[in-house]
Amino acid sequence: MAKAVxxxxxxxxxxxxxxxxxxxxxxxxxxxxxxxxxxxxxxxxRVSDPIAGVPRRLTLPDGQVFLAPDSRVLTALLRAGGMATPGRLIAWAEVFRFRIGLILGGLLVFLVMGLRWGVPLATDAAASLVPLPLERMLGEQSLMVFDQSVAEPTTLSAARRARLTAGFRSLLRAAGLPEDIDLAFRSMPQFGPNALALPGGPVVLTDELARLTENDDEIIAVLAHEVAHLKERHSLRRVTRALGLSVVITLMMGDMGGIVEEAAGVPVLLLDHAYSRDFEREADDGGVALLRKTGRDPALLGAMLARLAKTCGRSCAETTWFSTHPGMTERLERLP
Structure with missing residues (x-):
């Protein structure tokens, strides 16, 4: 006999x-x-479905109702009598709803963590496998798209371009990068003062940025920051994070047609999306180290940022070197 309820x-x-x-x-x-x-x-x-925290209702033929607070004992008794006990799935869900909630919550946290940290780690690891020649080809194709859409020929003097190029080459040597990476001078009025390291090079320097100062060392300080981006392959990592593993697979497979197709969207992506704060910290630290290594004052980078902050005004809301590099106040506080 089952236990009395x-x-x-x-x-x-x-x-x-x-x-x-x-x-x-x-x-x-x-x-x-x-x-x-x-x-x-x-x-x-007739017996009601088991619901956690709610007494079971056993309805008798004459209409009387027996309320049983202990659902498990009642279920055992009814089964012993050969009576069907409806709602077993509902009962399981109710009894274990807290555990189900924990499981679902854990899955949600896992998903968010995967998107926040897992995907960047996976794409960064994949990007590190991309051969440098293919990365540079992506950068060259990106520059071609710039030239066909938004870039105009530079109006800087040949003498100034030569001075800035010489300083750029010294930064490449100090960073251990190939010296044949180009410094591309372009006029891009709609994008304002800007400098941009394309994947593998070249580095694009706009006339609008160069005209902010006659002090070439301040411009070279900005280039040191961009060379640090090149050394850490930030542009490639940024593209692979945004476009996913497809671009990495395309590069690793050496699909030249696919590279051209991917490159068509890279310039807009690089102009319209800011580097992560971690990338910026790495590039700032790397740029300061390169300035010191080449015998230049590391305070030049902070001075150029401060100059941009004073002169950009409303243009900071647009795509400029200032606006595409987040956390400017924090960066100025960290720089020498």
């Missing part, structure tokens, strides 16, 4: 209840209370 017997169509116990024997349910007893065929009774 203690509960409350409610009269039909009444709120009056009395304490009663329920047992089962031979397929019959036996209710006993202080003033009497009742036996019914278990098959003629």
């Amino acid at each position: 203690q509960g409350t017997l409610m009269e039909a169509h009444s709120a009056r209840g009395i304490a009663a116990s329920l047992t089962e024997e031979g397929g019959r349910l036996r209710l006993v209370w202080a003033e009497g007893r009742l036996e019914v065929d278990a098959a003629r009774a």
